[in-house]
Amino acid sequence: MSTPTSKVTVKPRRLILEMPEYHPPLAGRDNALRLDFNENTLAPSPVVMDRLKQIPAERLTVYPEREPVERQVAAHLGLPSNQLLLTNGVDEAIHLVCCAFLEPEDEAIIAPPSFFMYDVSISMMTRHLVKVQADETLQFPFERFLAAINERTKLIVIVSPNNPTGATVGRSEILAIANAAPHAVVLVDEAYFHFHGETVLNDLATTPNLIVARTFSKAYGLANLRIGMLAGSPELIGYLHKVSSPYNVNGVALDCLTAAIEDDAYITWYAEQIRIGRERMMGGLDELGVHYFPSAANFVLMKIGPLHRELVAAMRKRGILLRDRSTDPGCDGYVRITIGIGEHVTRGLEALKASLDEIGWKSEF
Known part of the structure; x- marks a missing residue:
């Protein structure tokens, strides 16, 4: 099959050329605890x-x-x-x-x-x-x-x-x-x-x-x-x-x-699991000395600082995915963790403690 050699001259609207693109890091998420994209971490009803x-x-x-x-x-x-x-x-x-x-x-x-x-x-x-x-x-x-x-x-x-x-x-x-x-x-x-x-x-x-x-x-x-x-x-x-x-x-x-x-019973149950888990996560972050922003959602944003990439990598090695939000405006050094059901919160906190120790992170408090 021949390869086209002519140059494409058709262009989209100027705003399309100028607009930003969104490339969420979705690759390589199989066989890991998904605490990166704020999904339901268990299953639907x-x-x-x-x-x-x-x-x-x-x-x-x-x-x-x-x-x-x-x-x-x-x-x-x-x-x-x-x-x-x-x-x-x-x-x-x-x-x-x-x-x-x-x-x-x-x-x-x-x-x-x-x-x-x-x-x-x-x-x-x-x-x-x-x-x-x-x-x-x-x-x-x-x-x-x-x-x-x-x-x-x-x-x-x-x-x-x-x-x-x-x-x-x-x-x-x-x-x-x-x-x-x-x-x-x-x-x-x-x-x-x-x-x-x-x-x-x-x-x-x-x-x-x-x-x-x-x-x-x-x-x-x-x-x-x-x-x-x-x-x-x-x-x-x-x-x-x-x-x-x-x-x-x-x-x-x-x-x-x-x-x-x-x-409705399933949604009520799952939402309550998240509210309980969110409080546990924020309490655990307090114990670790990690600064975070109080959340009303199914995630918590943590301020990690210069070692944010190292933390995400260390957690991935432990089979847990986090989302690095450092490219967001005003969020340099911030990492987001999704709240799941109770056992997932437990795994997340245990891995966080081990990962922070591994990368040599020190609390600012």
């Missing part, structure tokens, strides 16, 4: 596994029907069905919001450090990404964030609990921001809601510019199936329907999701 085994072969030959499952999920959340859109994970949810609401001249506001896919999807649509950096406490910079809103602001992103910090934004602050910018869409990312318990989902009826994103990857343990959701006013969700493919969520994921939302 047994009800989900039963449903998966019952899917007949012919179901794989038909296009998926999303709307019946949207009605079920909306009812489960106490929402009308026209206020919810299922998406291919929160990644697609972010992309759809940016496509639907951002013009090239518009501004969007985020508060780094935060989920990098916001940088990617916003930069795909506009050069005017305004970043209100958190200070050394890594708490949400409410006053400076509010002051950054102007007439060109079209999209405001608030992540609560935030990734990678675990910090939260209070409901009163979120609503104050939404009320200060009625001309902008306020996207509230509640991917880690189940480990925190506070939401603005009930404020959709009175705050028409609010959109809430949720995922079924974390507490529900469906990360591999790629399914998330957006909730908002019928008008905003209608616009998002226009830019969404009707087949964006695969049928296996839809079938499994209907089973997952039926098992």
